[in-house]
Amino acid sequence: MESPRFLTSRSRLLIFLLFVGCYPLVFHGGMRAWLSTANRVLDWLPADFEETEKLMWFAHRFGSDEILMVSWIGCGWGDPHLPQLAEALVQPVPTEDGEGPALFRIALTSPEVLEELMRPPLDLPRDEALNRLQGWLVGRDGVTSCLIALVSEAGIENRKAAVERVYECAEACGLDRKDVIVAGSTVDGVAIDRISLDALLELNGASLAIGFLLTWLFLRSFRLALLVFVSAVYCQQLGMAMVYYTGRQMDSVLLMIASLAYVLVTSGAVHLVNYYVDAVRTHGLEGAPRRAFRAALLPCTLAATTTAIGLGSLTVSKIIPIARFGWYGAAVVLTGLVVIFLWLPTALEQWPPRRWAARLQSAAASRANDPWRWLCGIVTSHAGKIFLVTILAMGIASWAVRNVQTTARLHDLLPADSRVIQDYGWLEENIGPLVPVEVVLVMPKESRASSLDRLLLVERVRKAIEEVG
Known part of the structure; x- marks a missing residue:
């Protein structure tokens, strides 16, 4: 049995x-x-996607760095915290066993870049050099400044530590953590992970x-x-x-x-x-x-x-x-x-x-008085009406779904009042847009255009882009 x-x-x-x-x-x-x-x-796009292939092509030829932009309320040309913070960021990180790798490999301040443009071989006048930096590393007021830090390989492997390192160094330089403004793809990923x-x-x-x-x-x-x-x-x-x-x-x-x-x-x-x-x-x-x-x-x-x-x-x-x-x-x-x-x-x-x-x-x-049996009786006795109402609701939902807007932007995953969104807003308002667009001009190999002609073409494209945007 x-x-x-x-x-x-x-x-x-x-x-x-x-x-x-x-x-x-x-x-x-x-x-x-x-x-x-x-x-x-990069992890969101398939390798055979046209945009991914273009991005990989660009990175292979021109490199691809993770960059953080750092500023703070009241940051101007004469702010002594700028060079102090830039120097601190590229130093090795202290650990219990001694020193670990630096999380940033280069840190440049607005005054440093301005001075570089004014030196040979460019020898640009100050006004022209400043004009080139406005909206990028210098605010439209010609005063608000910042620094940019290139994340090292160690920082890319531990982005959370790299972002925290910025705040630690800023506090060590005498800045208030709440006043420090940080933006960049590294911050985006860390913020989304944390939230x-x-x-x-x-x-x-x-x-x-x-x-x-x-x-x-x-x-x-x-x-x-x-x-x-x-x-x-x-x-x-x-x-x-x-x-x-x-x-x-x-x-x-x-x-x-x-x-x-x-x-x-x-x-x-x-x-x-x-x-x-x-x-x-x-x-x-x-x-x-x-x-x-x-x-x-x-x-x-x-x-x-x-x-x-x-x-x-x-x-x-x-x-x-x-x-x-x-x-x-x-x-x-x-x-x-x-x-x-x-x-x-x-x-x-x-x-x-x-x-x-x-x-x-x-x-x-005593199951005769079971409320679930009562509900089941209502459903079975009105099955036809319930079916028609369901079909009608499906039709309305199918029509309404056309108004649904999808997005895969990382910033759309963050609440509007988050620190990252507020920092981006401050930097874009006080310095300039933070989302770069790189334009690549590919010259045919058989082209006989001189270097001067090619540079003039690049300048015409730059002016055209400036008029558009």
């Missing part, structure tokens, strides 16, 4: 040991992925607590709610660990994998537990995990598969983080399905909620 139990005692023990034994690896991978979060524009992690920590903690309390409330069993919660949190860590162990780096989009895993696995686990509730109510506690497994296998698998297909459709996106989110999201959903069907029936067979089951069976006779 076939045993009513879910698997044998030995098989259940092996499943339990498998989950417990793998958890240190899952936790380690999840934490490493979390701490590796970084956002760079993403801080917001996700708060929201994730709230969602974990609310999810557990709601599960406990509606299942009316602390043990069942705890088993569902353990499944969801395990898969949440597993989703991030997948990113780490496949050699990828978390970004502001992939961070959502954790929340996605928690929500979808909770939903699937509750689905299976509901089949378990029906199995206990109709045939008792003995053999309920096995009956629930059989009843839930097909519908849960279909639900998970269709969800995975929907997430997989994101892989066609040209934005790399979105495409990766599709791949990892689909993998998390299918992996979560395996976790649910192995862990939950095993745990329910090993630690059956006997007191809850007794209460459930004793309350079965």
